[in-house]
Amino acid sequence: MARAVSETHGEILAAAARQFAVTGYRGTSLQDIAREVGVSKASVLYHFANKEALLAELMAPAIAMLQSLDDKLAGLTGAAAQEVAATGFVDLAVRFRREIAVLRGEFPELLCQPAFTHIQEISDRLRNALAGYSDRPSAQIAALVLLAGISEACAEFVDVPEDDLRPALLTLVRRAVEPVDAPQPQTPTTEDKES
Amino acid sequence: MARAVSETHGEILAAAARQFAVTGYRGTSLQDIAREVGVSKASVLYHFANKEALLAELMAPAIAMLQSLDDKLAGLTGAAAQEVAATGFVDLAVRFRREIAVLRGEFPELLCQPAFTHIQEISDRLRNALAGYSDRPSAQIAALVLLAGISEACAEFVDVPEDDLRPALLTLVRRAVEPVDAPQPQTPTTEDKES
DNA sequence: GCCTTTTCTGACCGATCGGTCAGGCTCTGA
DNA sequence: TCAGAGCCTGACCGATCGGTCAGAAAAGGC
Numbered sequence: 001m002a003r004a005v006s007e008t009h010g011e012i013l014a015a016a017a018r019q020f021a022v023t024g025y026r027g028t029s030l031q032d033i034a035r036e037v038g039v040s041k042a043s044v045l046y047h048f049a050n051k052e053a054l055l056a057e058l059m060a061p062a063i064a065m066l067q068s069l070d071d072k073l074a075g076l077t078g079a080a081a082q083e084v085a086a087t088g089f090v091d092l093a094v095r096f097r098r099e100i101a102v103l104r105g106e107f108p109e110l111l112c113q114p115a116f117t118h119i120q121e122i123s124d125r126l127r128n129a130l131a132g133y134s135d136r137p138s139a140q141i142a143a144l145v146l147l148a149g150i151s152e153a154c155a156e157f158v159d160v161p162e163d164d165l166r167p168a169l170l171t172l173v174r175r176a177v178e179p180v181d182a183p184q185p186q187t188p189t190t191e192d193k194e195s
Numbered sequence: 196m197a198r199a200v201s202e203t204h205g206e207i208l209a210a211a212a213r214q215f216a217v218t219g220y221r222g223t224s225l226q227d228i229a230r231e232v233g234v235s236k237a238s239v240l241y242h243f244a245n246k247e248a249l250l251a252e253l254m255a256p257a258i259a260m261l262q263s264l265d266d267k268l269a270g271l272t273g274a275a276a277q278e279v280a281a282t283g284f285v286d287l288a289v290r291f292r293r294e295i296a297v298l299r300g301e302f303p304e305l306l307c308q309p310a311f312t313h314i315q316e317i318s319d320r321l322r323n324a325l326a327g328y329s330d331r332p333s334a335q336i337a338a339l340v341l342l343a344g345i346s347e348a349c350a351e352f353v354d355v356p357e358d359d360l361r362p363a364l365l366t367l368v369r370r371a372v373e374p375v376d377a378p379q380p381q382t383p384t385t386e387d388k389e390s
Numbered sequence: 391g392c393c394t395t396t397t398c399t400g401a402c403c404g405a406t407c408g409g410t411c412a413g414g415c416t417c418t419g420a
Numbered sequence: 421t422c423a424g425a426g427c428c429t430g431a432c433c434g435a436t437c438g439g440t441c442a443g444a445a446a447a448g449g450c
Contacts, residue, residue, distance in 0.1 A: 008397080026221050027304060029437065040399050045439065047397090104299075109222060137355070138363040141348055145367060148351075149344025153336055156343075160332070168333040172340060176371030203427080224407065238428050240409065 009047045011037045016054050021101035021155070025055060025110060055102075056115035062096035063119065070122045073129050079180050085129035086173045089147060093154040094166050101155035123147070130173075132180030139178040146173050204242045206232045211249050216296035216350070220250060220305060250297075251310035257291035258314065265317045268324045274375050280324035281368045284342060288349040289361050296350035318342070325368075327375030334373040341368050 015036040019028040030051060034041040048054040069088040073081055093100055103110060111120050130143035150169055157165055210231040214223040225246060229236040243249040264283040271279055288295055298305060306315050325338035345364055352360055 022303065024221075024301065024304070026219075027301075030439085031437085041438090042400075042440085043398050046399095051438065106219065106222075108217065109219070137359055138366065141352070141360070141363045142367045144351060145341065145344030145348045145364070147344075148347030149340030149342075152343030152347070153340045156339060157336070164332055165336070168336045169340070171333065172337045172371060172373075176367060178367075225409085226407085235429050236408090237410085237430075241426095241428065246408065 008037065008039060008043065012039075012044055012047055012054070013058060017058055017098050017102070020055070020058070021098045021158075025102060025106050052113055052115065055110075055113070059099055059102070059115060062092070062099040063116070065092050065096070066119070066122055066126075070125060073125065076129070078132055081129040082132045082177060082180055085126055086177065087170065089126060089130070090150060090166060090169045090173065093150050094162050094169070097154040097158050100151045101158070104151065104155050130177060132178070134178070134180060136178070142176060142178045146176055203232065203234060203238065207234075207239055207242055207249070208253060212253055212293050212297070215250070215253070216293045216353075220297060220301050247308055247310065250305075250308070254294055254297070254310060257287070257294040258311070260287050260291065261314070261317055261321075265320060268320065271324070273327055276324040277327045277372060277375055280321055281372065282365065284321060284325070285345060285361060285364045285368065288345050289357050289364070292349040292353050295346045296353070299346065299350050325372060327373070329373070329375060331373070334375075337371060337373045341371055 012033060015033050016028070019032055019036065023032070030041045030044050033054075034044045037044075044054075048057070069085075069092060072084055072088065076084055110116055127140065127143045127147055130146060131139040134140075150173065153169070154165065207228060210228050211223070214227055214231065218227070225236045225239050228249075229239045232239075239249075243252070264280075264287060267279055267283065268276055305311055322335065322338045322342055325341060326334040329335075345368070348364070349360065
């Protein structure tokens with residue numbers, strides 16, 4: 001009953017992608033994946049050295065695109081960096097919606113795995129760029145809210161067409177991001193008006 | 196070596212809160228919690244019927260505040276609902292940062308548990324309110340991005356003082372939310388300018 | 391035909407999980 | 421002094437986890 005070479009490999013990868021996105025990495029067992037594909041758990045472990053290697057191969061394309069975005073940001077500053085970070089991350093999140101969903105929530109632990117070395121640093125640089133490299137707390141907070149929110153929205157709206165999702169996210173992030181030039185509305189006396 | 200009545204109860208609850216927030220509900224074992232408190236796992240299960248009951252008691256205050264916000268939203272529409280949803284959720288998220296962190300990521304599975312009945316519906320109503328009850332996809336997407344992003348930011352910035360976090364989030368959400376009156380900038384020919 | 395390589399499997403392993411249980415400890419009121 | 425309530429424990433349970441291994445089944449070149 002042996003199949004064509006590496007056909008099963010791809011099927012396992014696809015099943016893992018689906019299940020990781022729904023149940024999470026920890027919440028999905030190799031048995032679950034094997035069952036969906038219709039093979040034994042031992043077969044899954046024949047095609048992939050271990051569960052971690054399965055995850056690594058699954059996330060590789062998304063990580064590569066993130067790395068490339070990081071490279072593009074290297075030489076930019078201010079508003080230009082902000083714009084590249086915004087469009088770049090929206091594109092990435094929309095395209096790799098399922099991969100984003102996998103990482104969602106299990107971030108702190110998954111980041112410890114070899115497959116995700118430097119992801120945290122890249123994310124920090126991305127957030128800084130989106131904040132226009134301002135050290136204002138409000139700019140940093142806005143950038144984090146947007147990055148995390150976009151991730152979550154993409155994971156949630158997996159069935160919304162890319163062409164609907166992308167423009168809406170871009171419009172939002174451009175409206176919401178703290179302008180790099182304007183030194184925040186100077187209302188020092190009214191900033192604690194809500195109590 | 197018996198301690199004062201219910202002293203251990205509180206210590207277990209506090210330890211669970213800390214560990215759930217970092218390692219997640221699934222990723223934290225009763226043994227881990229027991230070890231931090233300095234008691235046996237059996238003792239944890241003496242004070243709490245099971246792991247789920249521990250989580251339920253932990254989340255109760257946050258859920259109560261969410262329920263109260265939902266009640267407040269019941270009679271409101273349009274911009275008023277938007278404002279109440281924004282300030283209400285920011286307050287909730289800032290106050291219950293650790294509880295929010297617990298739910299982060301394990302949402303889909305945790306919601307199945309009895310402790311979280313109706314949370315999904317309340318969240319949907321909250322998102323609708325923040326979208327100004329508009330069925331425009333862009334308004335719904337913006338609302339989801341903001342709710343999820345605020346949650347994540349609060350979980351991330353656990354050590355930032357409330358008084359710094361709250362105004363920044365409020366300013367952001369008011370700037371980012373899609374206005375309920377303005378029928379979105381009419382640029383039908385340029386909305387696909389990015390390609 | 392046969393022999394090698396690739397693919398796949400059932401049986402098994404140690405570890406860990408949430409949870410149970412009988413019994414020991416301490417404190418307190420009668 | 422003693423019985424009982426509250427608190428806590430070690431030992432144990434079945435289930436499930438990721439992972440190993442010897443060997444069967446199929447594929448393919450000769």
